Amino acid sequence: xxxxxxxxxxxxxxxxxxxxxxxxxxxxxxxxxxxxxxxxxxxxxxxxxxxxxxxxxxxxxxxxxxxxxxxxxxxxxxxxxxxxxxxxxxxxxxxxxxxxxxxxxxxxxxxxxxxxxxxxxxxxxxxxxxxxxxxxxxxxxxxxxxxxxxxxxxxxxxxxxxxxxxxxxxxxxxxxxxxxxxxxxxxxxxxxxxxxxxxxx
Amino acid sequence: xxxxxxxxxxxxxxxxxxxxxxxxxxxxxxxxxxxxxxxxxxxxxxxxxxxxxxxxxxxxxxxxxxxxxxxxxxxxxxxxxxxxxxxxxxxxxxxxxxxxxxxxxxxxxxxxxxxxxxxxxxxxxxxxxxxxxxxxxxxxxxxxxxxxxxxxxxxxxxxxxxxxxxxxxxxxxxxx
Numbered sequence: 001x002x003x004x005x006x007x008x009x010x011x012x013x014x015x016x017x018x019x020x021x022x023x024x025x026x027x028x029x030x031x032x033x034x035x036x037x038x039x040x041x042x043x044x045x046x047x048x049x050x051x052x053x054x055x056x057x058x059x060x061x062x063x064x065x066x067x068x069x070x071x072x073x074x075x076x077x078x079x080x081x082x083x084x085x086x087x088x089x090x091x092x093x094x095x096x097x098x099x100x101x102x103x104x105x106x107x108x109x110x111x112x113x114x115x116x117x118x119x120x121x122x123x124x125x126x127x128x129x130x131x132x133x134x135x136x137x138x139x140x141x142x143x144x145x146x147x148x149x150x151x152x153x154x155x156x157x158x159x160x161x162x163x164x165x166x167x168x169x170x171x172x173x174x175x176x177x178x179x180x181x182x183x184x185x186x187x188x189x190x191x192x193x194x195x196x197x198x199x200x201x
Numbered sequence: 202x203x204x205x206x207x208x209x210x211x212x213x214x215x216x217x218x219x220x221x222x223x224x225x226x227x228x229x230x231x232x233x234x235x236x237x238x239x240x241x242x243x244x245x246x247x248x249x250x251x252x253x254x255x256x257x258x259x260x261x262x263x264x265x266x267x268x269x270x271x272x273x274x275x276x277x278x279x280x281x282x283x284x285x286x287x288x289x290x291x292x293x294x295x296x297x298x299x300x301x302x303x304x305x306x307x308x309x310x311x312x313x314x315x316x317x318x319x320x321x322x323x324x325x326x327x328x329x330x331x332x333x334x335x336x337x338x339x340x341x342x343x344x345x346x347x348x349x350x351x352x353x354x355x356x357x358x359x360x361x362x363x364x365x366x367x368x369x370x371x372x373x374x375x376x377x
Contacts, residue, residue: 032277033220068228079270081277200303
């Protein structure tokens, strides 16, 4: 029986790259309204503060709003809808590495929540936005006002956020091409349209 | 089919309204909490009655936000159940089954086996159709049960029978 199992497992991995004819096309609700609202508000806040309101009085307030958006999202990651919860996309470099290897060997399967690489990016973005906000808040206090390394840290953290955003966009484009699931659309109307033959994990 | 559709749309609208209120109220709670903390570090305990009142207000806002989050989650869960109930009632049982199989993260082989099990084939018959050993099919069935959180074939069936009973639909209708 154990040899049968190995045989079965071998057959499964051998046919994994090919589309499975047994799987129909389907539409799955993934991102709830709160996730989408926070995602696009945060994107807007980052762009506004980074490029439009750099020296503006509103810069501070938009920064507080960004801090609040991440805070609400982190709470929603504990109590929220199933795909939005951290348990649906635990931060795991090992899983991300396995996922990367699977992609390179032609795996086309899609993920209900974030894929393991996307999960790492989500945590990275939240943490680095928090770092930008923390150094930004420090610059408004009497103790840290005008301290050079704080200002430099604020700008370095923002540069890291921008690099991450670029990588995030590339990741979204590549994953959309790989699985055929429109990820941008999923973040707009909340639904992932999985094409026929694509496995969902 | 008009009524469930209408319910789904109003549900969607309510979810959006709730999400927006959660966001605004959450931001307000954080703002007032930060204000209280700032005032406290600045002025210490002087004017503590005022500070205490502000702290209570901030805590109440935060608690309200958490409550609304729980409410939104309940609403989303109910909408999902409603959607599945409508699909089952429309005879789109195959899609409902696929949805469950996706959520349980069944492999293609496990999907085949689970579907045949649902159609009433026993392990030997499934093994014959798939050209596999009965032991392999038994092991696959066990994995399907574990992923679905059930103990037996009958319980696996009952997961889908439950959808056909459309309990949430009738409850919604009673309310509307």
